[in-house]
Amino acid sequence: MNEKLKKALITFVTILIVLLMIFSFGGRDRVTALESTLGSVFSPIQRTLTKIGLTINDKVEPFVNVLRYKDMNAKLLQENAALKAEVVNLTMTRKDLNELNDLKESLKYVQENQVKEYISTQVVAKDFSNWFNMFTIDAGYNQGITKNSTVINGSGLVGLVYEVGSNWSKVIAIIDHQSFVGIEMLRPDDNYYGVLSGSTQYGLNGHFYTQNPNVQEGEYVVTSGLGIYPRGILVGQISEISKDENEFLRRIKVEPAVDFNKINKVLVIPYDEKAQ
């Protein structure tokens, strides 16, 4: 090939890719038909292999973690004692709540933002590049998933739907560097609001909007409803509180409630633009 023509072709293709990057930045509501079809073809294979990977990991993990079990046991015993005390408090709160529910029914109060249906789905592939924390799930717009839908599992908040195909979707995990979650404390009084973003090592970093919040390590944080995520989903447990002399706000580190290493089955709460 002519050297000049070759250079022109390379320049043209590079410009095309840069334009593609700009166009796709921020995610798309729906991917193209070709991408949808390709995803539908590869999803079953990836799903099977992911299951195999998870099974192997489950078998191997006890041997890898055998030295950590003593510490884990001590920590769990401590947590168990704290939870017993919590149960007593919650039982009392529940009594109050029952009274409030009776009152709500008698006043014919209609609750808004009630989630009508969850979509149960499975993780089929995870990003292995170390740049982003993304994964794909085997449900798309055919199953009712829309961009910005919230993804959760039994343990807590997982992430947000980024792009949607016919039978698969891309999800950004909350531990991604560019993910932001509005949070509040999981406690009946003295509530504080803040924001968390992802970091490496599967952790979350952030701060409260209040200058000197009365929070302790070990307390739980949930979504505040400020932003895309619905309110009240468990995000994680505060593992470290620090004060930067140059900043007025307290910085916190949060250990996510979800084990992102072992994520498999997830639930999707479809994004309701009107409700937001």
Add this chain to the structure above:
Amino acid sequence: MLYRYTTLISILVFILSSSILPFFAIRDITPSFIIVFLMVWALLYDKENTYLFAIVSGVMHDLFLGRILGFYLILYVAVVYYFLKISPLMFKGSFLTPIFLMITSTLGYYFLGYLILFFFQLNIPFKEMVNMMALEILFNVFFGFFIYKIFFKKVFGYKIGDYNA
């Protein structure tokens, strides 16, 4: 090598990397088998097949797990361009060749990726990137060396470093 084999192998490497590999991450970092295979292809097979491997892997990665389309495509093609430029200067039968290429290509891959993401304001903190990069270089060198060794014997019929062959 036939183009269809290269296409199939690149799809297989991508599928295995995105499904099984993440479960075996050490300190949340996984090796990049795509870069490893690109090095093997660049050193042992022809230019067209190596670019095909990069394009198929890049497109698959962008479509299914990418945040911006074209990001991985540019990175993998750039890595191949580097491999093909430097490989004529390298002695393919030496132990040091895959080690050197894995270190330099992973460095290049990370710095180029950081630069692209910087313009999209999606970059991760530089210090964290350096930590991730250091660990990934170790993994890539380890796996790159062994995978190159296997393919080298398959292509040339003798072991890497066997100067009497």
